[in-house]
Amino acid sequence: MALLALGLAFFAQAGARAYGHMPLQTRATRLHLFPEQTKSGQAQRPGLTAERYEIDVSFQPEKGFLRARAEVTLRVVEAPPPQPNPSLDAIEFELNPHLKILEITDAQGHKLSFDRSGRLGSPKVSVRLAEPIKMAGTQTSGALAKLTFRYEGVLPPQPLDYITKDGILLRDESRWYPAVDLSAFTESQITITVPSNWNAVTSGQPQGSTSAGPAAIYRWRTSRAVSSRAIVAFPAQGPCGPAFRDVSPSPPLPYDVSACFPPEQAKTGDRLAIEIAALLRTYSNLEGPYPHSTLTIVKGFPNQGGAVGYSAPGFLVVSEDVVKFHDYPGYAPEFLPHEIAHQWFPIEVTIAREEDGWLAESLAEYLAWRYLRERDPARARRMVAQAMRDALAPEPLPPLSLGLRLFALEGESVTHATLYQRGMLVFRTLETVIDRERVDRVLREYYQRYAGKAASIADFRRLCEEISGRNLRWFFDYFIEGTRIPQVAIRRTRSAAPNEVSGEIILRNVPPEFNVRVEMRLETAGGPVEHSVATRGEVTPFTATTPQPVTRITLDPDQRILRWTEAAERNRRQRALLAGIDKLEQAGQFSRAAQICTQALALDPENLASNEQQIRFELGRLLYRGERFTAALPEFERVLALGSLDPMASDLQRAWSRVYRARIESRRGHAAAARAEAQAGLAIKSPAVQTRVSWPDAPARESSAAEELRALAGQAVH
Numbered sequence: 149m150a151l152l153a154l155g156l157a158f159f160a161q162a163g164a165r166a167y168g169h170m171p172l173q174t175r176a177t178r179l180h181l182f183p184e185q186t187k188s189g190q191a192q193r194p195g196l197t198a199e200r201y202e203i204d205v206s207f208q209p210e211k212g213f214l215r216a217r218a219e220v221t222l223r224v225v226e227a228p229p230p231q232p233n234p235s236l237d238a239i240e241f242e243l244n245p246h247l248k249i250l251e252i253t254d255a256q257g258h259k260l261s262f263d264r265s266g267r268l269g270s271p272k273v274s275v276r277l278a279e280p281i282k283m284a285g286t287q288t289s290g291a292l293a294k295l296t297f298r299y300e301g302v303l304p305p306q307p308l309d310y311i312t313k314d315g316i317l318l319r320d321e322s323r324w325y326p327a328v329d330l331s332a333f334t335e336s337q338i339t340i341t342v343p344s345n346w347n348a349v350t351s352g353q354p355q356g357s358t359s360a361g362p363a364a365i366y367r368w369r370t371s372r373a374v375s376s377r378a379i380v381a382f383p384a385q386g387p388c389g390p391a392f393r394d395v396s397p398s399p400p401l402p403y404d405v406s407a408c409f410p411p412e413q414a415k416t417g418d419r420l421a422i423e424i425a426a427l428l429r430t431y432s433n434l435e436g437p438y439p440h441s442t443l444t445i446v447k448g449f450p451n452q453g454g455a456v457g458y459s460a461p462g463f464l465v466v467s468e469d470v471v472k473f474h475d476y477p478g479y480a481p482e483f484l485p486h487e488i489a490h491q492w493f494p495i496e497v498t499i500a501r502e503e504d505g506w507l508a509e510s511l512a513e514y515l516a517w518r519y520l521r522e523r524d525p526a527r528a529r530r531m532v533a534q535a536m537r538d539a540l541a542p543e544p545l546p547p548l549s550l551g552l553r554l555f556a557l558e559g560e561s562v563t564h565a566t567l568y569q570r571g572m573l574v575f576r577t578l579e580t581v582i583d584r585e586r587v588d589r590v591l592r593e594y595y596q597r598y599a600g601k602a603a604s605i606a607d608f609r610r611l612c613e614e615i616s617g618r619n620l621r622w623f624f625d626y627f628i629e630g631t632r633i634p635q636v637a638i639r640r641t642r643s644a645a646p647n648e649v650s651g652e653i654i655l656r657n658v659p660p661e662f663n664v665r666v667e668m669r670l671e672t673a674g675g676p677v678e679h680s681v682a683t684r685g686e687v688t689p690f691t692a693t694t695p696q697p698v699t700r701i702t703l704d705p706d707q708r709i710l711r712w713t714e715a716a717e718r719n720r721r722q723r724a725l726l727a728g729i730d731k732l733e734q735a736g737q738f739s740r741a742a743q744i745c746t747q748a749l750a751l752d753p754e755n756l757a758s759n760e761q762q763i764r765f766e767l768g769r770l771l772y773r774g775e776r777f778t779a780a781l782p783e784f785e786r787v788l789a790l791g792s793l794d795p796m797a798s799d800l801q802r803a804w805s806r807v808y809r810a811r812i813e814s815r816r817g818h819a820a821a822a823r824a825e826a827q828a829g830l831a832i833k834s835p836a837v838q839t840r841v842s843w844p845d846a847p848a849r850e851s852s853a854a855e856e857l858r859a860l861a862g863q864a865v866h
């Protein structure tokens with residue numbers, strides 16, 4: 149039983165509004181928001197499944213209004229446990245409480261009575277059947293019930309579900325149609341009526357459109373069961389066109405990518421389509437064929453900053469910033485790869501429970517890393533380095549077994565660090581246990597076996613055990629259920645021969661069954677020699693012979709194992725120290741806050757945690773607020789020269805360093821110097837310069853570095 153439809157990731161990268169003052173290392177990184185992450189599908193009765201939908205929905209976008217007729221066919225698949233002569237006399241649905249139910253009828257045309265939950269905001273609707281349905285034992289082709297709902301109402305716009313004059317997106321989670329299970333696999337036929345200059349897209353194949361006066365009617369029909377009934381509509385000029393058809397490999401792959409962008413963005417649409425086609429090809433080879441004939445990309449989330457995406461079967465909705473900045477190097481590199489991976493997981497293999505979220509978000513992130521590794525190894529390495537540091541930042545570390553519940557239980561930053569980053573690292577660690585080829589076999593088999601169904605982490609574990617021939621309970625207990633993180637170290641011991649290196653690999657914080665392959669790079673005068681050791685328990689001795697004496701050993705050089713690193717430890721200490729500076733700043737204690745920044749820098753003199761740029765930026769800002777301009781200027785100077793693991797965050801800090809430097813020059817009456825700083829800032833052509841943020845000096849005022857720099861450049865002219 150699937151509790152949550154989840155073909156989505158919601159990121160806002162380097163563009164999340166109002167993230168001005170964020171704790172160390174989440175500023176200008178991505179923001180994942182599930183604003184209405186609720187337990188869904190709880191209304192599902194055991195033994196009841198939705199099989200088919202026929203929905204006719206019409207919209208008045210400017211009023212946020214929809215009116216619909218939805219016919220749902222349900223199948224009784226098995227009797228609920230021990231009940232003599234079990235029969236079903238009522239069915240529990242969920243429907244958005246803002247929608248007023250006008251009528252519910254059954255296949256015989258009986259008007260059915262129903263109760264909406266008395267609890268405020270609850271979507272639950274209990275429909276009493278005219279005649280109870282006999283639940284026929286364990287029979288799989290049980291009785292059918294067909295109910296027709298008529299309903300209408302105004303849905304207040306939400307960040308991810310909205311009906312506005314600029315566009316419509318209704319995910320399954322919006323509960324815009326009556327459901328017993330939001331991620332049920334159903335065939336559907338959906339007719340969408342929108343204003344005449346609009347277009348509407350949903351899963352399946354378009355069956356043509358007709359115009360009826362001021363309205364346009366779009367008909368869509370699936371040819372196979374899909375796990376979503378989400379719909380998207382938007383004002384458009386002309387129909388969506390195939391932006392890219394794959395013809396390069398022989399035989400050509402059997403799908404095309406279609407883009408629905410306004411003409412002035414058609415070129416960008418084409419470039420996005422080309423990358424999407426490459427992703428579909430990669431994942432088709434890795435997992436199994438892409439299950440649809442088209443992937444349609446649509447622009448949505450009007451007026452929302454940042455990289456925002458929503459994936460549904462056969463279509464992808466992306467925000468304006470994705471379209472605008474997609475080509476900029478370093479802008480949200482894993483965004484598209486992550487979103488496209490969702491077409492397989494969890495859209496085609498849905499997850500059984502929210503707790504199985506590792507098989508949705510972490511897996512999409514892992515596949516995104518695999519894609520980047522082939523296409524852009526430098527970005528893939530940075531993605532891993534960032535994850536190795538940030539995944540271990542939350543204190544305490546929550547278990548991955550919380551899955552999607554993390555969204556409700558923890559903030560954005562902890563959820564991202566855990567479910568996305570640590571979860572991805574656990575997949576990489578699995579490669580060191582059963583090897584990458586077997587992970588690939590598992591993923592292919594997992595997809596083949598569970599496509600069109602829901603699966604759990606237990607199902608995935610069984611498959612890993614089947615394919616590796618090993619008992620892997622310890623791995624899942626430790627990394628998914630548990631929150632301990634291994635410490636891996638090498639102790640060199642005396643070698644017997646000059647060209648022999650020997651030592652012990654020491655693992656701490658691990659159970660006795662713990663067993664991974666640890667790689668090491670042996671540096672010699674004649675170049676590096678790669679060596680790997682399968683560990684057994686806490687201490688594993690090893691010996692290796694090299695042509696020349698070993699000068700240095702680098703443990704796990706590609707960071708393949710999720711473990712404590714010096715960078716992660718220093719990051720954690722720095723964060724702990726810096727946690728209090730917001731309050732000090734609010735209290736006007738700039739000099740004390742600046743002192744703490746200096747102490748934090750001293751915790752990592754080699755900048756192993758790559759936080760120096762951000763801390764120096766904070767330090768510069770605090771010195772500026774304390775009017776210590778002479779001390780602030782060189783800090784901002786350092787920020788310009790330093791980098792970090794996140795290119796967008798680096799650009800943001802550099803651009804704002806120029807803003808502060810220009811302000812300082814301006815306040816000192818150096819008009820020409822202020823103008824020069826402002827112009828140097830405007831020369832930074834990064835999306836981060838356009839990002840609107842607010843700083844603690846003026847928390848209510850949001851502006852972009854570009855706006856500030858333009859004003860400073862102009863002001864200095866007078």
Ligand SMILES: [Zn+2]
Nearest residue numbers: 156157509512
């Ligand atoms: Zn996602």
